[in-house]
Amino acid sequence: GAVVSQHPSRVICKSGTSVKIECRSLDFQATTMFWYRQFPKKSLMLMATSNEGSKATYEQGVEKDKFLINHASLTLSTLTVTSAHPEDSSFYICSARGQGESQPQHFGDGTRLSIL
Amino acid sequence: QQQVKQSPQSLIVQKGGISIINCAYENTAFDYFPWYQQFPGKGPALLIAIRPDVSEKKEGRFTISFNKSAKQFSLHIMDSQPGDSATYFCAAREEYGNKLVFGAGTILRVKS
Numbered sequence: 001g002a003v004v005s006q007h008p009s010r011v012i013c014k015s016g017t018s019v020k021i022e023c024r025s026l027d028f029q030a031t032t033m034f035w036y037r038q039f040p041k042k043s044l045m046l047m048a049t050s051n052e053g054s055k056a057t058y059e060q061g062v063e064k065d066k067f068l069i070n071h072a073s074l075t076l077s078t079l080t081v082t083s084a085h086p087e088d089s090s091f092y093i094c095s096a097r098g099q100g101e102s103q104p105q106h107f108g109d110g111t112r113l114s115i116l
Numbered sequence: 117q118q119q120v121k122q123s124p125q126s127l128i129v130q131k132g133g134i135s136i137i138n139c140a141y142e143n144t145a146f147d148y149f150p151w152y153q154q155f156p157g158k159g160p161a162l163l164i165a166i167r168p169d170v171s172e173k174k175e176g177r178f179t180i181s182f183n184k185s186a187k188q189f190s191l192h193i194m195d196s197q198p199g200d201s202a203t204y205f206c207a208a209r210e211e212y213g214n215k216l217v218f219g220a221g222t223i224l225r226v227k228s
Contacts (some may be wrong), residue, residue: 036179093159105216107159
C-alpha cells in the first residue's frame with residue numbers, strides 16, 4: 001500500500017518551455033502533498049506544501065510564480081515549472097501524506113528535469 | 117541552520133558487518149523520526165520510524181536507537197548486504213507539524 005506515482009520520470013526540453021509534473025497517490029487519499037528538489041549527492045530541499053483545495057505554502061526563496069503548484073483533488077498534485085531555464089534542471093520529488101498529522105510521507109520516484 | 121545533523125557522510129562496510137548511521141537534533145518539539153533509503157534515480161522509501169516514547173525499534177535487520185536526553189538517534193543495519201548500498205536519510209518532524217527536516221544523507225557501500 002501507500003504508493004505514490006510521479007510522471008514523467010524524465011523530461012528534456014528547451015529553455016523557455018513550461019513543464020508539468022504530476023504526482024498521484026494511487027491507493028490512499030493524500031490531504032497533503034509536498035514538492036522537493038534534490039541536487040546531485042545532496043539532501044532533499046522542500047519547495048512547497050500543498051493541501052487539497054487550497055493554495056500551496058512555499059518555502060523561503062522559492063518563487064511561487066516560477067513553480068506553480070495545484071492540488072485539485074485528494075489524489076493528484078501538479079508542479080509546473082514555468083519558462084524553465086538550465087538552472088532549473090534538477091531532480092524533483094513529490095511526497096504525499098494521508099489524512100492525519102501522524103501519517104508518514106510516502107515519496108514518488110522523482111522526475112529528472114533537464115533544460116537545454 | 118542545519119536542524120538535523122547526520123554522520124558520517126559516507127560509509128563502507130564489509131558484507132555481513134553492521135552499518136551505523138547517526139543523527140542529532142536540537143529542536144525538542146520534534147516527535148517523529150523516520151529513516152529513508154534512496155537508490156540512485158529513485159525517490160526515498162520509508163525504512164523505519166520511531167517516536168520518542170521508546171528507546172529502540174527493530175524491524176528485521178534494521179534497528180533505530182533513540183536517546184531522548186542526548187537528542188540523538190541512530191540507524192543500525194545488521195548483517196549488511198550489497199543490496200543495502202544506497203543513500204540513507206534521517207529526518208524529524210514536529211508534533212502536529214507538516215514538514216520533515218532531513219539530514220544531509222549518508223552514502224553506504226557494502227562490499228561483497
